[in-house]
Amino acid sequence: MPGPAQKTGVVVGGGISGLIAARDLARTGVAVTLFEAGTELGGCVGTHSVAGLTLDSGAESFATRSRAVPDLMEELGLGDAIVQPNRDGAWLQLAGDDVAAAAQRMPQSGLLGIPADPRAPEIVQAIGRAGSARAALDKVLPVGSLVRRETVSLGEVVRARMGEAVLRRLVAPVVGGVYSSDPDVLDVDSVAPGLRAALAKHGSLSGAVASMRASAPAGSAVAGLAGGMGMLTRALEKDLLALGVNIRTGCPVTAVERSGSGWLVSAAAGAAPVEETVFADALVMATDGPSASDLLTGSVPELAAARPGPGPGVALVTLVVDQPDLDAHPRGTGVLVAADVEAVDAKALTHATAKWQWLADSTGPGTHVLRLSYGRALSAEDSAAAARTSPVKRGDEDLFAQALADASVLLQIPLGVDDVVGWDVVRWVGALPSAAVGHHDRVAAVRAAVEAVPGLEVVGAWLAGTGLAAVTADTRTRIAGLADQLDQL
Ligand SMILES: Cc1cc2nc3c(=O)[nH]c(=O)nc-3n(C[C@H](O)[C@H](O)[C@H](O)COP(=O)(O)OP(=O)(O)OC[C@H]3O[C@@H](n4cnc5c(N)ncnc54)[C@H](O)[C@@H]3O)c2cc1C
Incomplete structure (x- = not known):
């Protein structure tokens, strides 16, 4: 329970932006409650288990063009776990009758x-x-x-x-x-x-x-964590608990409204068919764009016009295979695929055990982790035609068979069902924000409208830009501003 003079804050969304917001706010002495709709924290920085390995189910690296993410990791005691990817780099698969000849670094x-x-x-x-x-x-x-x-x-x-x-x-x-x-x-x-x-x-x-x-820093453009990016989510969660943050998973926020100088936030309280309403001096929306707009338009009407469309849907197929021929890393850390390559449906393949030494060490030689991704937002005319074959609508078995066939073509090593020791399909629907033409102006309009409302901040990739570096830097700057505002109340 907050003390009588203690300021209160609610953070809506337990992805990386919400976790960082809750942490930075709690560190200034605010009593914070965090509501996450899903059963797990982390949003796009999540994990899944495949063939006994704990693997990243979404983000698996971060950009090193700024110090934002490494600084946060050092604060959380993860500095020693930061690792560089294998220097081999990725390949490009272009269209051509001879698939192998049409691949290059x-x-x-x-x-x-x-x-x-x-x-x-x-x-x-x-x-x-x-x-x-x-x-x-x-x-x-x-x-x-x-x-x-x-x-x-x-x-x-x-x-x-x-x-x-x-x-x-x-x-x-x-x-x-x-x-x-x-x-x-x-x-x-x-x-x-x-x-x-x-x-x-x-x-x-x-x-x-x-x-x-x-003007970009020298060296590798991305880095990761030995053990996977899921460690960042776990370290943030541990820190939030130590700071006394009230973490409520499985509790989607259903309504927010202005109440005096603060906010009333209603959330569905877990499986029970009851709603819980809490008061907060400060509100941080850390969800996807459509959810933030829908929850806030009652209090900030300007957001209705700036509501973004849903982002593209993506399906990721992870294959763990026993195939010693892959020890040679035939396509470096993975392959980016041109859209007109007819022999392959995947848009990218990450050879995770070639990219990350810590993962190769944990599987041992001969066993490999491959991750293939499907789906891209298209121009209006193309998307109508593609809607029927949306990857997020394809069944798991269908995607598995496709991934096995695509990996065989892209890596030029035949892979069969018997080589597979584990596989999984993860679908991300609307998790990547839409950055469609006009998005830059939409973001400016949202920022201006939010700035005019005391005690409110809106963070997350839909405003900061996709990627942990952008989200981390932006969230920290904005929460510092919100904490200054609360100090003056
Ligand atoms: C497949 C994939 C791979 C990626 N790979 C990389 C990578 O390698 N490197 C990189 O830097 N970036 C990567 N990204 C991008 C990066 O992960 C995201 O930009 C970042 O994690 C977004 O964080 P966020 O907190 O803004 O949003 P999210 O992670 O989407 O979190 C938003 C949270 O809000 C919750 N929520 C929504 N509505 C409500 C509600 N009403 N009440 C309560 N909670 C709600 C959601 O459940 C979710 O947990 C990847 C993204 C995806 C999808």
Whole structure:
């Protein structure tokens, strides 16, 4: 129970943003209750058990372009567990009659697959001489309206500057892997903040990419935790319990309303058909975008117009296989697949035991963990056609058979049912936020509306951007602001 003068806070959502928000708020002396709809904490940073191994079911790494995640991990005592992925890097599978000949190492010097030098040999290998010559026109074409227009898709920027080959053969496979979306759907300012400003400054897209790459920290772009990213969720949970946070899993929040200078928050109380209502001086919404908008529109009407659409649905198939031929890591840490590769349905394959040494150590030689992902948000015309085959609607057995066939093609090593020692399908529906064109402006509108309401903060990937680095940095900044506000009450 909070003391008589103690401020109270409610955090809605127990994904990584909600856990961080609850922790940072509790550390300032606020009595915090956290409601999570699901039975487990962590949201996209969850775990599952396959063939006796505890594996990440969603996020399995974090970007190291900022110190946000490593600093948090050090605070939580996880600093020594931070590990780099195997340096082998990933491969790119392009379309071609000869699947093996159409695979190559993923060029490293780009941003979301956009090359800093379209004449580099590995880029010419991927897009051909004609594609490279077209991409090089970027250096001489006038910048034009691309930098002035209010909203532009990533696809439009890349197509206009560098042509179709760069877009389809380099950029689409990368953004398909990260955002599960087609580049024509994505808002360039949301997924590549600063790119249009750099384009205006340098006069070319390749110059913009080169300058942004130069200012990124040296070394590997991502890191992980020995033991998996699920350790971050567990460490945050342990810290919340030590801080006295009241953690309520299995309790979806059903309504929030303003009450004096604070908030009344109603949640379904577990399996019982009763609702519980608590008062809080401060409210933090840390859910997906549609849920936050729906819960808040009664108190912040401006959010109705800024409600985002649901994000893409993704299905992940994890295979644990006994196949010593995979010890040679035939495709490095995994493969990103171009959308027009007809022999394969998966958009990406992660060879997890090739990527993470700690995992290879725990399986031993000959046993491998492969994770294949299915599904990407398409442009309006393509999505109508694809709706019938949505990966999240396909049955488990169907996806398992598909994954086994796709892994055999991508790795060029036949894998049969008898090689499989365990498998699982995890579906993420709406967990990746929509970053569709216009998203950048929507985020600005939400931020402005929320700022005008005292005692309220809204965090999470739908506003901060996909990925643990973005979510962690943004949540911590915003909760520090909220704590300052509470101090002044
Ligand atoms: C398959 C997958 C792989 C990924 N891989 C990576 C990666 O390798 N590296 C990386 O940096 N990022 C990765 N990401 C992205 C990253 O995981 C997310 O950006 C981040 O975890 C989002 O955190 P969040 O707290 O904003 O949202 P979420 O994790 O979605 O959490 C939101 C929580 O709110 C809860 N909730 C919703 N409504 C209510 C309600 N009414 N009441 C109570 N609770 C509610 C939900 O149940 C959920 O637990 C991946 C994402 C996915 C889906």
